[in-house]
Amino acid sequence: MSGLCRECETFFPTPHIPEGGAAGHKSGQDAATPRARCPRCRSPRVIVHAELEQLSIGHVDCDAFYAAVEKRDRPDLRDRPVIIGGGHRGVVSTACYIARLSGVRSAMPMFTARKLCPDAVVLPPDMGKYRRVAGEIRQLMNALTPLVEPVSIDEAFLDLSGTAALHKMSPAQSLNHLTRQIETQIGVTVSVGLSHNKFLAKLASDLDKPRGFSLIGQAETASFLASRSVGMIWGVGKVMREQLAGDGITTMGQVQQMALEDLARRYGQMGSHIWHLARGLDRRRVEPDSATKSISAETTFDIDIADAEALSAELWPLCEKVAYRLKSAGLAGQVVHLKLKTAGFRLITRQTRLSAPSQLAETLYRAGQALLQKEATGDWYRLIGIGMDALQDAQDADPIDLGDPDALRRRKVEEAMDSVRAKLGQDAIIKGRSLKPTK
Known part of the structure; x- marks a missing residue:
């Protein structure tokens, strides 16, 4: 069992921490327990996980990116709800976390967002500025590994396999150092997921936003996924989720109990896709040269x-x-x-x-x-x-x-x-x- 302090970046061995502590299924996501503090600076922002030194596939996702950039450039907005979107009839591009407390969400019609959060500062998106900031973040990522696969303007997969010797630190340490660089040099925050494949790294990055760092290890994959909704599987949209629910399938744990042949017979290629991902099996590689599709x-x-x-x-x-x-x-x-x-x-x-x-x-x-x-x-x-x-x-x-x-x-x-x-x-x-x- 190893630990990593997110504040002072100290890496240290730890005694076993029982299930439900810093190493439970929440996988060390900024765990703050009396038994998980940095031995150097005493910070509770400590990651503790049995596979901390083995996992190497990361997913980095900026926190409320457009709103965060605007708040960075306008300190007077720091403690105010901010919504980025277009016009009264447009939709919400991004809402800061303060606005989200009122129920505002991305892709929500703007008139609905204004009703939910009438005190929000509404700004039109400045895509040119956001792309420049995203480019600065991408440069920091590329300094860690050439295997960076952008997913959108504000998120990317990173494969840090084999980088430990180059950087003299594990992938987890490198990613944590990256989060600190982004925060101090660029002025926005990110959340990180670290696992053994892309599907799980993406799930992990959503577990503890904002400023989170979560891990899903090999040993806990099946148990972690068992209680999760099949709707969390990449490619399962509303229609497919309703079809599965109609057949009594709502969790990945239920899928784990089913035979591949049965799912494939019922749902075709999508059935095979669901069967594999419900078990945390994802063979996709991080592709840095992934071409624009449209x-x-x-x-x-x-x-x-x-x-x-x-x-x-x-x-x-x-x-x-x-x-x-x-x-x-x-x-x-x-x-x-x-x-x-x-x-x-x-x-x-x-x-x-x-x-x-x-x-x-x-x-x-x-x-x-x-x-x-x-x-x-x-x-x-x-x-x-x-x-x-x-x-x-x-x-x-x-x-x-x-x-x-x-x-x-x-x-x-x-x-x-x-x-x-x-x-x-x-x-x-x-x-x-x-x-x-x-x-």
């Missing part, structure tokens, strides 16, 4: 829209955003997907496959417009989004189409517009359809 953009309206022309006007600037991101990344896509959300919050998605990969806003708009016209039949919508899947290198994008003699002209027009914008700014030149229709 690029998209969406907007939520201040007032619901039913008019087809008005919806088309909202679609075009989103196509330009997606095209700009594709071009900046040197990518092209071949599958266009349209996203709509009705006034009653019903989500509608439609997609179509292009004859060749493209990165042009005009091509994306035409395909998206064809999908939109089938749905814009009088229903009221509160959100529209457009995106590209099946991404690939842009070198073969937008080839000459003999069946569409005007395609080359459209491509040259867009390239000319891009050239002007590169010199004079994005608003230097626009197409007529960028002008919203007036009534």
Whole structure:
């Protein structure tokens, strides 16, 4: 049994601590018990675990990241509830932990969040700033290991196998040192999960937010998972969870008692997936070069829209955003997907496959417009989004189409517009359809 002080970073051997103490199923998550204090500084922020020196797969998740960055930059907001989101009709991107005490949650409609927490300071997201801060955090991660797999702007997996000799410290010590660097140098906090695979590391990082550090070891994996909901399994969404519940399956412990063949027969490939993860079996590697799978953009309206022309006007600037991101990344896509959300919050998605990969806003708009016209039949919508899947290198994008003699002209027009914008700014030149229709 070993211990690690999160404050002074002292690593020390410890006597056995009984179940329910610092080494119980909570896996040392900032355990504060009389029997778990740092022998050097006496801090109760001590991690104690039998496998502390063996586990090497980490998951680092920033705590209320957008709100934390804003509070860092505006000390006057430190003790106030802060919500990051868009407009009265938008949704919550992030809520600080003070706002969460009132029930505010990410993806909640903004009008609901304002009712729950009327005293909150509401700020629009500043994605450029958040990306810069995330980049600074990523640099600190890369200094620990080349095996860093970003999951989103504010979380990543790290594989620290074999780094002990390089850093002269165990993976647990390295991750704890990273949390202190992020907090002191960048000014935001993170929560860490450490385990023997990605699935469990992700679960562990959610156990004790904010500023948590939790471990799930090999020996305790089955017992730790047994009481947890099957809804915590990656890939099990609302529909699948309801289907499992209809068959009397609500916990991973129940899955652990079932045969693989039975689950596979009932649920197909997803049944096999559930069977393995309910036992903590996850063979996925940390992939540092994991490619971007899709690029998209969406907007939520201040007032619901039913008019087809008005919806088309909202679609075009989103196509330009997606095209700009594709071009900046040197990518092209071949599958266009349209996203709509009705006034009653019903989500509608439609997609179509292009004859060749493209990165042009005009091509994306035409395909998206064809999908939109089938749905814009009088229903009221509160959100529209457009995106590209099946991404690939842009070198073969937008080839000459003999069946569409005007395609080359459209491509040259867009390239000319891009050239002007590169010199004079994005608003230097626009197409007529960028002008919203007036009534």
